[in-house]
Amino acid sequence: QVQLVESGGGLVQAGDSLRLSCAASGRTFSLYAMGWFRQAPGKEREFVAAISWGSGGNTVYAASVKGRFSISRDNAKNTVFLQMNSLKPEDTAVYYCAARFGEGISTKIYEYTYWGQGTQVTVSS
Numbered sequence: 765q766v767q768l769v770e771s772g773g774g775l776v777q778a779g780d781s782l783r784l785s786c787a788a789s790g791r792t793f794s795l796y797a798m799g800w801f802r803q804a805p806g807k808e809r810e811f812v813a814a815i816s817w818g819s820g821g822n823t824v825y826a827a828s829v830k831g832r833f834s835i836s837r838d839n840a841k842n843t844v845f846l847q848m849n850s851l852k853p854e855d856t857a858v859y860y861c862a863a864r865f866g867e868g869i870s871t872k873i874y875e876y877t878y879w880g881q882g883t884q885v886t887v888s889s
Contacts, residue, residue, distance in 0.1 A: 766790045766878050768861050773883030784846040786861030794839040797864050799876055800846045802857035811871040822869050851887045858882040
């Protein structure tokens with residue numbers, strides 16, 4: 765089992781950058797594929813980015829963030845990051861990280877087993 769704790773959210777202006785972190789417990793972090801999702805008020809949770817287990821050689825992004833966001837992982841620190849650049853008001857949401865053990869990269873919410881509590885990102889215009 766793994767526990768996930770997100771951090772790094774906050775209030776920024778349009779065009780600014782933020783880096784979210786997700787710290788994981790446990791000694792097998794490298795065996796988990798990781799994902800970032802977000803949920804805006806009144807909307808369903810949606811996929812943002814994902815990275816494969818191991819060295820994280822494979823990544824995938826939602827079309828809405830591709831070219832602006834970057835996901836990475838540091839297995840030595842049991843942490844996955846989401847670098848968010850050129851933020852827009854429509855990026856405002858609670859951001860969640862998620863983990864799935866021993867499986868490939870996924871964009872589907874239901875394929876992730878473990879979830880963090882989320883961190884709020886608010887982008888003002």
